[in-house]
Amino acid sequence: SYDLTQTPSLSVSPGQTASIACSGDKLWNKYVSWYQQRPGQSPLLVIYQDTKRPSGIPERFSGSNSGNTATLTISGTQAMDEGDFYCQVWDSNTVVFGGGTKLTVL
Amino acid sequence: QVQLQESGPGLVKPSETLSLTCVVSGSSIGSGYYWGWIRQPPGKGLEWVGSMSYSGSTYYSPSLKSRVTLSLDTSRRQFSLRLKSVTAADTAVYYCARVSDGSGSHADYWGQGTLVTVSP
Numbered sequence: 001s002y003d004l005t006q007t008p009s010l011s012v013s014p015g016q017t018a019s020i021a022c023s024g025d026k027l028w029n030k031y032v033s034w035y036q037q038r039p040g041q042s043p044l045l046v047i048y049q050d051t052k053r054p055s056g057i058p059e060r061f062s063g064s065n066s067g068n069t070a071t072l073t074i075s076g077t078q079a080m081d082e083g084d085f086y087c088q089v090w091d092s093n094t095v096v097f098g099g100g101t102k103l104t105v106l
Numbered sequence: 107q108v109q110l111q112e113s114g115p116g117l118v119k120p121s122e123t124l125s126l127t128c129v130v131s132g133s134s135i136g137s138g139y140y141w142g143w144i145r146q147p148p149g150k151g152l153e154w155v156g157s158m159s160y161s162g163s164t165y166y167s168p169s170l171k172s173r174v175t176l177s178l179d180t181s182r183r184q185f186s187l188r189l190k191s192v193t194a195a196d197t198a199v200y201y202c203a204r205v206s207d208g209s210g211s212h213a214d215y216w217g218q219g220t221l222v223t224v225s226p
Contacts, residue, residue, distance in 0.1 A: 001168065030209070031209055031210035031211075031212075033210075033211075033212035033213075035152075035213075037152075042201060042216040042217065042218055042219055043144075043152065043201070043213070043216055044216075045212060045213060045214050048206075048210065048212040048214070049210040049212075054214060084151075086151065086152050088152075088212065088213075090208075090209055090210070090211040093165050094154065094165060094166075094167060094168065095142070095144075095154035095157070095165075095167075095205075095211065096154070097144075097151060097152040097153065097154060098151075099151050100151045100152070
């Protein structure tokens, strides 16, 4: 089975840039999606197909995918960006999620 | 606006079958998307359960495949999950979601989730 690895936690100060990484074998060859989950809420799609933002997602959210690592970048991080972030790919007819990264803004 | 709403028992006994339904509004359930289930044990990460298209094509998590059945009722705009022989490890918040097709598959709309507890 395919594995996606994420750093468990990350802290940033308000206004700074948060870079959340997701690693997997030959990840460049797959489309990566990213979800934000605020406490007590359902996950929200913030990036799909590596770099695309759904309607309504702020421009400060961006994505990239190269080599074995995909990165979700949040520029000018705000307090409302706190939460858990999950990467996800489609592999061998299954959906695979990373373990999640808890982003703290303080 | 696409909306999904899960419903079903919040408590299931061990060895019994968990059954959930998701009602879809704002989107045709036969529009070419997949309709899926994702679960999240308390305090843990997301786990994909399975997805189904209106044409009947299904994909299941390898770890759950032997116990999961998905079905879809286009006339009622709803799809359902059945998970048999449950144990405490199946206790989780279960989300239904609309899932795009293909290699860039992603879940763009989610339900609010429903907590299912497996306990005697």
